[in-house]
Amino acid sequence: MSDIITAAIEGAGREDLLGMAMPETTKAAYVRREDSGMFEGLASEDKDPRASLKVGEIALPELAPDEAYVLIMASSINFNTVWTSIFEPLSTFGFLDRLGKESIWGARHATDTHVVGSDGAGIVLKTGSSVRSWGPGDQVTIHCNYVDDQDPSAHDDSMLASNQRIWGFETNFGGLAEIAVVKANQLMPKPTHLTWEESAVNALCNSTSYRMLVSGNGADMTQGDKVLVWGATGGLGAFAVQYVLNGGGTPVGVVSSASKVEILNELGVDAVIDRKEKGYRFWADEHTQDESEWRRLGKDIRGLIGDDVDIVFEHPGRQTMGASVFVTRRAGTIVTCAATSGYMIEYDNRHLWMKLKTIKGSHFANYREAWHANQLICEGKILPPLSAVFSLDQVGDATYQVHKNLHEGKIGVLCAAPSEGLGITNPELRAQVGEDRLNIFRRHDG
Numbered sequence: 171m172s173d174i175i176t177a178a179i180e181g182a183g184r185e186d187l188l189g190m191a192m193p194e195t196t197k198a199a200y201v202r203r204e205d206s207g208m209f210e211g212l213a214s215e216d217k218d219p220r221a222s223l224k225v226g227e228i229a230l231p232e233l234a235p236d237e238a239y240v241l242i243m244a245s246s247i248n249f250n251t252v253w254t255s256i257f258e259p260l261s262t263f264g265f266l267d268r269l270g271k272e273s274i275w276g277a278r279h280a281t282d283t284h285v286v287g288s289d290g291a292g293i294v295l296k297t298g299s300s301v302r303s304w305g306p307g308d309q310v311t312i313h314c315n316y317v318d319d320q321d322p323s324a325h326d327d328s329m330l331a332s333n334q335r336i337w338g339f340e341t342n343f344g345g346l347a348e349i350a351v352v353k354a355n356q357l358m359p360k361p362t363h364l365t366w367e368e369s370a371v372n373a374l375c376n377s378t379s380y381r382m383l384v385s386g387n388g389a390d391m392t393q394g395d396k397v398l399v400w401g402a403t404g405g406l407g408a409f410a411v412q413y414v415l416n417g418g419g420t421p422v423g424v425v426s427s428a429s430k431v432e433i434l435n436e437l438g439v440d441a442v443i444d445r446k447e448k449g450y451r452f453w454a455d456e457h458t459q460d461e462s463e464w465r466r467l468g469k470d471i472r473g474l475i476g477d478d479v480d481i482v483f484e485h486p487g488r489q490t491m492g493a494s495v496f497v498t499r500r501a502g503t504i505v506t507c508a509a510t511s512g513y514m515i516e517y518d519n520r521h522l523w524m525k526l527k528t529i530k531g532s533h534f535a536n537y538r539e540a541w542h543a544n545q546l547i548c549e550g551k552i553l554p555p556l557s558a559v560f561s562l563d564q565v566g567d568a569t570y571q572v573h574k575n576l577h578e579g580k581i582g583v584l585c586a587a588p589s590e591g592l593g594i595t596n597p598e599l600r601a602q603v604g605e606d607r608l609n610i611f612r613r614h615d616g
Contacts, residue, residue, distance in 0.1 A: 175348065175586060178241045178293045178307070187306035192239060192296060195227040197585075198347030199565040201254060203282040206261040219255035219573055220566035228285055231278040231343065231351060235300040236318070240310065240352050243587040244370035245345040246289040246580050247565075248405065249510060252573045254286050254339060255566075259513075265340040272333070279342040287346030288314040288338040291360055291369035291593070292586065301354040309360040309593070312352055313373040313540035316341050327387060328536045336534065345370075346565055348586045355537055358544040362596035363603060366587045368554045371580035372409075372547050377535035379409035380543035382483060382505045384417065387539070388532050389481045389505045393418035396475055398497065399483040400490055402439070403430045403578040406507070408555035408611070410483045411439050416551060420475055430578060433614050436607075437553075441474040443467075452493050459516065464496035471497060481505060488512030500525045507532045550603040555579030557611040559590055579611035 174190040201222050209217040233239060254262045262284055270280025290312040294304050304310065314337040317328045324331035338344020343351035360369050382388040383397065391397065397414045401407040402423030414421035415438050422441045423434045431442045450467060454460040471479060478499035484491060487509025494504050495517040506529065509515065522529065535543065546552045557579035560568035568581050584590065594600060600608070 174295055175241055178295060179586060179588070182307065184305050184307045187295060192230065193349070195229050196347050196349035197225065197562065198228045198285040199223055199225050199287065199562060200228060200283045200285045201257075201262075203261075203263045203284075206257050206263060209256055209258075214256065214258060217256035217258065219252060219569035222255045222257070223286075223566040223569060225563055225565060228283055228347070230349060233296060233298050233351070234275040235298040236354050238297045238301060238304060238352050238354055238357065239295040240290065240292045240312065240350050240357075241295050242290045242292040242345055242347055242350050242585040243366035243593065244291050245287045245347075245583045245585055246371040246374075247568050247572045247583065248288050248374050249508070249572060250288055250336060250339040251286050251346070251569050254284065255569050256573070262339060265335070266342055269335065269341060281342060285343050285347050285350075286338050287344035287350070288336055288374050289370050289372075290345030290350055290352075290585075291366050292350075294357070295349065297354070304354055304357050308357075309595075310357045311360050311369050311373050311544060312337075312345060312350070312356050313358060313377055313535070313537070313544070314338060315356065315534055315536060315540065316353060317355075318353075329381075329387070329533055346562065346583060346585065348562070358541055359548060360593070361544075361548045363550060363594060363599035364547070364554060364608075365591055366593040367559050367582035367584060367590055368556050368608065369547075369593065371556050371582050372552075372554050373540065373544065374534070375405040375580065376409045376547060376552060377540040377543045378507055378532070379406055379413055379483075381535040381539045382507055382532045383410060383413045383481070385535070385539050387536075389503045389530065391417050391419060391481060395419040395480040396422065396477060397481040397483055398422045398424065398471065398479040398494070400424050400486050400494075402442070403433045403555070403611075405555065405580045406485055407483065408437075408579050409552065411437060412552050415439070416546075422471055422475060422479060429614055433578065433610060436610050443470055443474070450493075452489065459492045461496070461518070464493045467493050468497040478502070485509070486511045488515055491515045492517040495527065495529070496521050498527050501527065503528045503530055505530045505532050550599055553603070553607055553610070555611045556582050557615040558582070559584060577615060579615075
């Protein structure tokens with residue numbers, strides 16, 4: 171381990187780190203361009219991230235003026251890492267090649283290895299010449315909106331930028347590494363009451379859920395809103411139900427087991443539907459949806475809360491969109507950010523236009539939204555749904571677990587951190603939040 175990494179882990183200050191040399195390489199998880207076709211002909215569920223993800227030394231690129239090297243103490247697995255690892259719906263090397271054509275600095279990304287990972291918590295090691303607000307030794311979390319400010323489309327809402335990308339998915343040198351390359355406008359303060367691994371699992375999913383529900387760019391949720399949340403103990407849904415509760419609303423969580431019902435009850439969610447117990451069959455066959463099953467879901471929702479929902483937090487996609495459109499109240503909103511069960515969506519448009527409903531697309535979050543979402547984590551008002559922790563050497567296994575939905579909440583990955591439980595600098599706030607609440611997902615995992 172290099173001197174600068176050792177010093178940062180041991181708590182060296184800014185002046186000490188400024189005089190130290192960066193290593194030329196970093197240990198990282200990556201996929202190889204030459205393997206892009208390795209899963210051709212296989213169904214998605216048969217593609218195995220353990221076969222494609224490698225862990226080894228990768229050369230660190232030169233630092234651009236608006237960037238920082240960050241020692242990644244911990245990271246996490248998101249579904250975009252699954253997509254990268256199984257080269258689906260297409261190889262991410264196409265993203266890197268397009269970025270490589272934009273500028274001299276962009277060319278660094280177009281390599282034959284793609285270092286993945288779109289979350290991270292760690293310590294700033296070095297900063298570029300134009301970085302103002304951060305310096306070596308700062309403890310940070312990282313959000314994944316990768317965008318510059320030279321295009322007018324990047325202003326007002328940077329998620330509308332023509333050059334907006336997701337770090338570690340559409341860019342290189344991501345968070346599943348000991349050292350990552352990060353734009354300064356991706357950095358946010360690390361929550362002082364959380365461990366490195368607890369801090370690392372929030373930014374992507376928490377910010378996404380914030381924009382979907384709280385922001386005016388999303389559903390613009392107000393007090394009293396009733397919100398149906400699919401996958402309510404998953405990486406996105408676990409944050410969504412907390413935002414509904416914090417906003418004075420009523421979440422209706424949909425899960426797939428009795429143990430997941432218990433998790434939601436501990437979070438304070440009273441209205442929960444176990445879809446496995448209910449046995450909904452929204453699709454009568456591969457091509458035909460069953461409206462009677464939508465009606466049954468709507469009746470079950472009204473039986474729990476006495477009314478239809480104002481908002482549906484939608485991310486499964488093909489499997490559930492027809493039901494989501496149907497059960498939303500008149501003039502309600504279906505906000506969607508993903509399609510993990512299939513991108514080709516079908517619904518009965520009569521239930522949308524005749525009842526004046528809105529389907530709204532949402533994608534990650536801009537810096538302001540991510541910052542506000544992170545601040546709620548920092549204040550202990552939103553809990554990190556950490557369910558399991560793997561080492562960087564186990565990244566293939568961790569990604570496989572997400573691919574197969576074998577864990578609830580989020581999976582953390584230790585990168586430079588030597589063990590779990592490190593990084594807490596505000597034990598008083600941690601005691602106020604409560605160890606039991608911080609460990610709800612881990613106590614129920616498995």
